[in-house]
Amino acid sequence: MALNDDYLPCKSYAGQEADPKNAGFTIFQDKKTEKYYFSFVDSDGNVLLKSEGYVDVKSRKNGIATVIKNKEVAGRLSVEKDKKKFFVVLKAGNNKEIARSCDFSSELEAKNAIEKIVDKESASEAINTSLSTNILTNLNGYLAVSNYLDKARIWDSYGITGFVKFQEEDNKYYFGVYNPDASLYLRSVGFASEDDRDNAFDLMESTILLEENYKIENLGGKYYAILFEENEILAISPDFSSFIEAFVTTPGGRPKETIGTMY
Numbered sequence: 001m002a003l004n005d006d007y008l009p010c011k012s013y014a015g016q017e018a019d020p021k022n023a024g025f026t027i028f029q030d031k032k033t034e035k036y037y038f039s040f041v042d043s044d045g046n047v048l049l050k051s052e053g054y055v056d057v058k059s060r061k062n063g064i065a066t067v068i069k070n071k072e073v074a075g076r077l078s079v080e081k082d083k084k085k086f087f088v089v090l091k092a093g094n095n096k097e098i099a100r101s102c103d104f105s106s107e108l109e110a111k112n113a114i115e116k117i118v119d120k121e122s123a124s125e126a127i128n129t130s131l132s133t134n135i136l137t138n139l140n141g142y143l144a145v146s147n148y149l150d151k152a153r154i155w156d157s158y159g160i161t162g163f164v165k166f167q168e169e170d171n172k173y174y175f176g177v178y179n180p181d182a183s184l185y186l187r188s189v190g191f192a193s194e195d196d197r198d199n200a201f202d203l204m205e206s207t208i209l210l211e212e213n214y215k216i217e218n219l220g221g222k223y224y225a226i227l228f229e230e231n232e233i234l235a236i237s238p239d240f241s242s243f244i245e246a247f248v249t250t251p252g253g254r255p256k257e258t259i260g261t262m263y
Helices: 057-070 107-118 120-141 194-207 243-247
Strands: 025-029 036-041 047-050 077-082 085-091 097-100 153-156 159-167 173-178 184-187 214-219 222-229 232-236
Touching: 036 057, 047 085, 047 107, 057 085, 057 097, 057 194, 057 222, 077 107, 085 107, 159 194, 173 194, 184 232, 194 222, 194 232, 214 243, 222 243
Parallel strands: none
Antiparallel strands: 025 036, 036 047, 047 097, 077 085, 085 097, 153 159, 159 173, 173 184, 214 222, 222 232
């Protein structure tokens, strides 16, 4: 197995600034390469996983989101050997490497590192608790459904999409996702800047078709489809009167024979 030259030596990842938005991660820019890096660390600050270099902060943020999503999936973490050293390697569903550990002198040490990286039980509990809290806290930050409708749609290389971005009279920045009939599928909370909104939009767009990134929540007798990444809410649906009405709007509830996407 050839090492990827875009990783820095492990000492470069040690003692870096904590990522304020992602617990357990550190972030930095390397002065020599001018690229952006992150690491996933344990409670003592020891580097468990390190990233390759990213060309900008947005790409690094997406890389962190990818690590968070994939490290809990069975089979995505593995131990690989290069000469006399062992590494923990994290790969995405397409088998592309997205992070790796520092080297270990034995396979047992590497396997022990995997246990620290995964920690499934505590991660699952934290996600469910934080998600419910965030929904209740942020529900008032969403506009009425009508405010997201009749906006100019975004065009891409394939033509018109079901996505909209706009600034509202409160001077905050929002995005919305339309159903094929131009009704509202998902809506965002308001953001203070376009950059913040666009970063959230990019993450939403990368997860919108993933069944596992949806939850149905009952809030005040109304049901909402929630699109989330770890404990961060990306968008919520309009309200529905029943669980099933909300569920059938999500990728998990739509007919499997549907061709293409709804966007």
